[in-house]
Each structure stands twice: as C-alpha cells, then as structure tokens.
Amino acid sequence: MPVRLVITDAMWERIEPLMPADPVRGRRWADHRRTMEAIAWKYRTCSPWRDLPEELGPFQTAHKRLARWAVDGTWERVLAAVLAVADAEGDVGWTVSVDSTVCRAHQHAAGAQKADMADRSEPGDHALGRSRGGLSTKVHLASDSRARPLSLHITAGQAGDAPAFEAVMAGLRIPRTRLGRPRTRPAVVLADRAYSSRAIRGHLRRRGIRAVIPQPADQVSHRLRRGRAGGRPPGFDAEAYKERNAVERCIARLKQWRGLAMRTDKLAVAYLAALRLAAILVWARR
Structure with missing residues (x-):
C-alpha cells in the first residue's frame, strides 16, 4: 500500500x-524532503517510530533528525523564515x-530521567503534569486571524493559562525579509476570561497593544463592591471578540495530527x- 504524503511540490519549493x-x-x-515526510x-x-514505512527511510534517521534540529533550533528558524515570507507578502493577520x-x-x-537544569532547551519536568484527565501537557499558542499558528509554548498539563501568556507573546517574533527589526507587536490580542488579569492587561498596555479580553464575573463584582476605588471597567469590544474562534480552529487543525493530540514523546x-513542523506545513500550504 503506498504511503500518503503531505508535502506537495509547491510546499517544498517554499x-x-x-x-x-x-x-x-x-x-x-x-x-x-523524505525525512520531513x-x-x-x-x-x-x-x-x-519502528513502524515507519520502508519508503520513508530508516526510522533512526527521522528520529535523530527531529531531535538534533530541535536542540540546535533549526525547526524554530525554519518556522520564523516561513512566517517572514508570509508577512512580507501581507498574508499574516x-x-x-x-x-x-x-x-x-x-x-x-x-x-524520562530528570532533566539537567543547565540544559535550557528541556524543562525539568519535561512539560508533563497531572490534570483531571491524568498525565498531560498543555500547549499554549497564538494564532493569526486565519487560524494559523504564530507562537507555540508548552507546559505541564496542570499549569495555568495566564502565567504562560508572556512566554507566548515573547515567541511572537517574525523577522523582516529586508532590513528592520523583527515584528513582535500585533494590532489586537483576543483572549478569554482566563487571561483577564492586571499583569496581562498592563503588559499589553505598555506595548501599545489593544486587549480584547472579557472580565470574569468575580472581577466585575469585586470592582463594583469597591465603588469609586474599583476604577473604570476595562474596555471590551464584543464585535472584535467574535474573531477569537480563530485560535480554536487553529488548535483543531493541529490536533488533526494524532501524535500531537496525544503526546508520546518523553x-x-x-x-x-513536532508542533513546529506541523506549523511549518500549515504556513507552507497557504
């Protein structure tokens, strides 16, 4: 039975x-190309890995290449380069x-053995933790308005969303194809109530980024209870917030890869x- 490939000639040209x-x-x-396939x-x-079809070469080659390019930053650089080309063509929302x-x-x-903290590329807990569903990993990401990943960050499954926000924003760094600093500042950031905190709103305000984040009910009642001392409610654009479904569609797109929906890597x-490879192929397919 022939192997179904995903990298087209047009994608490989990019x-x-x-x-x-x-x-x-x-x-x-x-x-x-065969190794990426x-x-x-x-x-x-x-x-x-050992079930890799013969047409795709030895499994050792693919496994070692994934790990080697993960450590030396190759996957991250390729994703940044693909994003730079898309941004230069005005295709990033x-x-x-x-x-x-x-x-x-x-x-x-x-x-897996406990990671050496001297190696910054691997977190000490291997981004594994126990949430209600058992052993899990949480993927934090930012997507553009067309449901394509811009920045990826992983933590243990029980970790909160808000503490990882600045790490996700720090990963949002798209180089210029010509002279100039990398673009790191979006026009608007949309997020749900889990990201409604003074720290996050202050971070976005200092960088001149408009935040569209609803307040949870407990924050609203606390502000009202304080009266004048509670200050004004933060601005919220309900119409713009409707576009937040882009990140949900982006997550669904990544989880079409079963090895990303369920982690098997130590x-x-x-x-x-692997998440970055999936993102590269999403952007190369545009």
Missing part, C-alpha cells in the same frame, strides 16, 4: 531553501488570538519540534 546545507565534512544529509507520517498517525489546550500523554511519554523538545 521550504527547501530554508533547510540546512550539507555539512562541509562527513556524510551528506539524507534527503530532507517520515516525521510528519509518525505524528499524523501516532505510530511508533495581525489580529492575534491566544489560548491553550490540554493534550493527554501516553504512558510511553513518562519515565522529551518536551521533541514534542515542541
């Missing part, structure tokens, strides 16, 4: 110039939505690299 060149010394890289197949199907989703972790994801860097 991705190929961004891939690392062959090393000056030593063995040449195995074919980048192999990694995508593994995460689309949520299959074990800068009404940004922020949200998170919990992904169950398979039992095979547990059991290391957080490998799981985050």
Whole structure:
C-alpha cells in the first residue's frame, strides 16, 4: 500500500531553501524532503517510530533528525523564515488570538530521567503534569486571524493559562525579509476570561497593544463592591471578540495530527519540534 504524503511540490519549493546545507565534512544529509515526510507520517498517525514505512527511510534517521534540529533550533528558524515570507507578502493577520489546550500523554511519554537544569532547551519536568484527565501537557499558542499558528509554548498539563501568556507573546517574533527589526507587536490580542488579569492587561498596555479580553464575573463584582476605588471597567469590544474562534480552529487543525493530540514523546523538545513542523506545513500550504 503506498504511503500518503503531505508535502506537495509547491510546499517544498517554499521550504527547501530554508533547510540546512550539507555539512562541509562527513556524510551528506539524507534527503530532507523524505525525512520531513517520515516525521510528519509518525505524528499524523501516532505510530511508533519502528513502524515507519520502508519508503520513508530508516526510522533512526527521522528520529535523530527531529531531535538534533530541535536542540540546535533549526525547526524554530525554519518556522520564523516561513512566517517572514508570509508577512512580507501581507498574508499574516495581525489580529492575534491566544489560548491553550490540554493534550493527554501516553504512558510511553513518562519515565524520562530528570532533566539537567543547565540544559535550557528541556524543562525539568519535561512539560508533563497531572490534570483531571491524568498525565498531560498543555500547549499554549497564538494564532493569526486565519487560524494559523504564530507562537507555540508548552507546559505541564496542570499549569495555568495566564502565567504562560508572556512566554507566548515573547515567541511572537517574525523577522523582516529586508532590513528592520523583527515584528513582535500585533494590532489586537483576543483572549478569554482566563487571561483577564492586571499583569496581562498592563503588559499589553505598555506595548501599545489593544486587549480584547472579557472580565470574569468575580472581577466585575469585586470592582463594583469597591465603588469609586474599583476604577473604570476595562474596555471590551464584543464585535472584535467574535474573531477569537480563530485560535480554536487553529488548535483543531493541529490536533488533526494524532501524535500531537496525544503526546508520546518523553522529551518536551521533541514534542515542541513536532508542533513546529506541523506549523511549518500549515504556513507552507497557504
């Protein structure tokens, strides 16, 4: 049975110039396109590495390439380059939505040795924790107005949304294809009530970003109870808030890959690299 591939010729034309060149010394890289197809197949199907079809090459090659490029930042650089081209063509919707989703972790994801905190690329808890559903990882992300991922960050499943907000915004950094500083400031940020805090509103206000975040009922009642001391209610644009469904659609798009909807990786860097690969293919397909 032939393997169903996901990288078209048009997509590869955009991705190929961004891939690392062959090393000056030593063995040449195995074919980048086939290796990316192999990694995508593994995460689309949520299959074990050893079940990789022969047409996609040795599983060791795909597994090592995923890990190596996760540690040296290759996946992050390729995603930034794809985003830079899209932004230069005016194809990035800068009404940004922020949200998170919990992904169950398979039992095979547990059991990794405690990470050395000297290695900043891997969190000490491997971004694994216990929420109501059991062992899980939480994916925090920002999407553009067309439901495409701009920034990705992962934590343990029981972690709150608000503490990860600044990390998500820090990951929103799109280089310019020509001279100029990377673009890091969206026009508007949409988020649900979980992000309604003074710290988040202050962070956005200092950066000149309009916040469209509803207040939860307890914050409203507390402000009213204080009378004049409670201050004015924060501005809220109900019409603009209707566009927040973009991040929900973005999450649904990423979770079409079964290996992302359920984490099987022991290391957080490998799981985050797979999320970035999915984001690269989403942007390359535009």
